[in-house]
Amino acid sequence: MQVNESTASMGVENVVTKPKPVAFPSKPNFEPLKAHGNMRYLKVEFSFARFQFHHIARKVELKTRPDTPDISSLQKCADFVHAFMLGFDVVDAIALLRIDELYVESFEIKDVKTLRGEHLSRAIGRLSGKGGKTKFAIENSTKTRIVIADTKIHLLGSFANIKVARDSLCSLILGSPAGKVYSKLRAVTARLAERF
Template identity: 75%
Template sequence: MSAFDQSGRRVEVRRVTVPAHRMTPLKNAWLSLYQPVTDNLKLDMRMNLKTRKVEVKTTKDTPDGGSLQKAADFVHAFILGFEVADAIALLRLDDLYIECFEIKDVKTLRGEHLSRCIGRLAGKSGKTKFTIENATKTRVVLADTRIHILGSFQNIRICRDAVCALILGSPPGKVYSKLRSVCSRLNSSY
């Protein structure tokens, strides 16, 4: 949707829908989300409580249209479950992406098999998830049966392969050793 302001410039708006379970975290972190969008990107941002959407709008000071999409991606990343500090990286870096998929996209699991799979992905006290994140330089959010990965294109691919191996039943030790070899090969090529 677009309209025009007094100076004749086009005003563009992006709306990001907020599910009910993310409304409280959004309200609690509102100032830390609001400040980078309004100060750095020169955009207007408001929360519409009736429609449960965050609205981001260009102003006369907005440098370009790309910042509007960056702000929408930033808010969307927080709503998916990423920390504010991780989501801010989307504003600062250009080559970061988010990939989302479900466990059933990799393998159809039901009942206890599904909960065992989620446990294998997280690991004891989150150890497996943190190991994958640190080895691949990505951020992973396990939201019920959905998996969200934030990182560069190549790192997302490596992370996704490790997560898929765990979903398919590989033991974590085997996944760690494969990650170690892939990451050492990747780091030596730089």
Template identity: 70%
Template sequence: MQLEPTTTAASGDPEVPKFAPLSAFEQNGKKLEFRRVTVPQHRMTPLKNAWMQLYKPVTENMKLDMRMNLKSRKVELKTTPETPDAANLQKAADFVHAYILGFEIADAIALLRLDDLYIECFEIKDVKTLRGEHLSRCIGRLAGKSGKTKFTIENATKTRVVLADTRVHILGSFQNIRICRDAICGLILGSPPGKVYSKLRSMCMRLNDTL
């Protein structure tokens, strides 16, 4: 709605229209946006130790404001008047969230540089209900001896996988996440690693042929 100046009865001069003062979140005609990433208690110490490695890419490269709220255990991110792009804000929030989930900073930083990377999370019980020793054996089958199975799946599908207790986190492109997820689900359902590897190899070859 456009405000039209009114005149005073005495002088006939136009009155100065009164506007509400701009808040700190509305500068240069742009509304500043926020993102908050919750940090679990067990990830607070690693976050503090790696804080500068997370802080510099977000503030220097993405030109965003970032701080750690120790009281609420949240990492708070905010756009600045110079860079009010919400896309960068979401990338930075995904980057911090990826580190909190357990991904290495060198892997998580790819979320800042590339547009087609995603994170998918699911629990083992979403695939098959397992308890006790059966669940422990399943987690061991996913990791393999000295992490060999996990590394093989990661290298074949060009993804990164984090096994956090009964949760599985996958970082990669949409197509590669789907192939990685199918391989992990096969292991959870009890397929032998050799059968999963051969199926994985054929799917990766088919994907490379279509590219």
């Protein structure tokens, strides 16, 4: 009781101050976009991040997959990791460990022809085809695996098959229509089948 009387006699009042509300900026109000007549003439621009996020996912997948083999040879281990990091599936990278006559070859589109802007985009589109049809046709006829990573192309297969696949891809980069490449592939794969 004495404490209450002493504080009252000093004239001290307990005042509770409320914190001031923080003033957030108001939400921006954007007007809806309007169509510009014919939409096919609009220029679409893309920006690519330098860091490739699929490499992280592949590293995590490599650690967690139960079918990764025990690797005794250091060179085979290096080949396996290199193929895996280039974007090949685990099964294809494991084939490098088990089959001695498999090789990985890489090249860029600019090594074949210097292309920029939309011309480069069209060349990449010709390489993959609609829904990946052209890429799968080349893979199946030459018995190779192809990874198209931006402007880099990686091939996995035997030496002769990589050569045939590379020639097909180069002719597509140079502007050949897919039908012409298909017919050339049929002739070359028929010759390869006769040899073996």
